[in-house]
Amino acid sequence: MEELFLGWLRDYGYTILFIWSMMEGEMGLIMAGIMSHTGHMQILIAIVVAGLGGFVGDQIYFYIGRYNKQFIYRRLKTQRRKFALAHLLLQKYGWPIIFIQRYLYGMRTVIPMSIGVTRYSAKMFALINFCSAIVWAAFTISLAYILGxxxxxxxxxxxxxxxxxxxxxxxxxxxxxxxxxxxxxx
Known part of the structure; x- marks a missing residue:
């Protein structure tokens, strides 16, 4: 079973990394750093793929918030406190909260959705989100590469x-x- 899993990682590593980065990310980035350390991945390609995956994932969450406000309010009633906290953080800190949101445990999907619900500029969100995703991927993969x-x-x-x-x-x-x-x- 282990050989099958390692074979999948070698054959489809970048695709798995992209999808994993869209959904959650950190463990996938650590795996990419280790695989780059062992020579099974190229570190720069892994950083770009993971950064793009993180960017696309947060953009999806943002547009879910932008175009499905009533669905979010109705379906995510258990997350109301997190949405309120995200709104307060955005009001208090502005764009830096978008930059660091992927490091806030439990808030990674809520913050982009809650920002999408507001009138925040989609272009500005995309720019900050892209920069944040690349820094996030570069930092995490490089650290895992160094500590391989x-x-x-x-x-x-x-x-x-x-x-x-x-x-x-x-x-x-x-x-x-x-x-x-x-x-x-x-």
Whole structure:
């Protein structure tokens, strides 16, 4: 199974990276950095592909907000607080919030949609979003490229000690989930 997965990454790596960057991104960028480190990808092409994927994904979210306001208000009732926070952040900080939105956990899809709901300029959003996506991809992939040997050592340790990795991941993930749940209750 592992060889099949690695074969897919080698054959369709840039396509997978583009799609992954549109949806979430960080793990895909780290994988691209490691694959660039091992020589299976070209780092500059990976940065461009990931940057374009992040840009396209956020543009889609922006236009979902721009042309489907009632659908968003009706369907995303559970995200109302995040939408209100995104509006407040945009009013208080302006364009820098667009630039850093992809680093804000839990807000990456909400901020472009909530900005789309406002009268913010689509051209200005696209320009800032493009610059942000390229910087995001370059920074994350380059960091993973530089730390490639260390990241590979961690992956090999996890493979060798898989019986410990699952409980540790559950403990860490549960702790993080509990923390965020506790913080949102306040």
């Amino acid at each position: 040997e260390e990241l590979l050592a961690i992956v090999h340790w996890i493979k060798d000690h898989f019986y410990l990795a699952i409980p540790l991941a559950l403990l860490l993930g549960g702790g993080i989930a509990w923390y965020f749940h506790y913080q949102t209750r306040k």
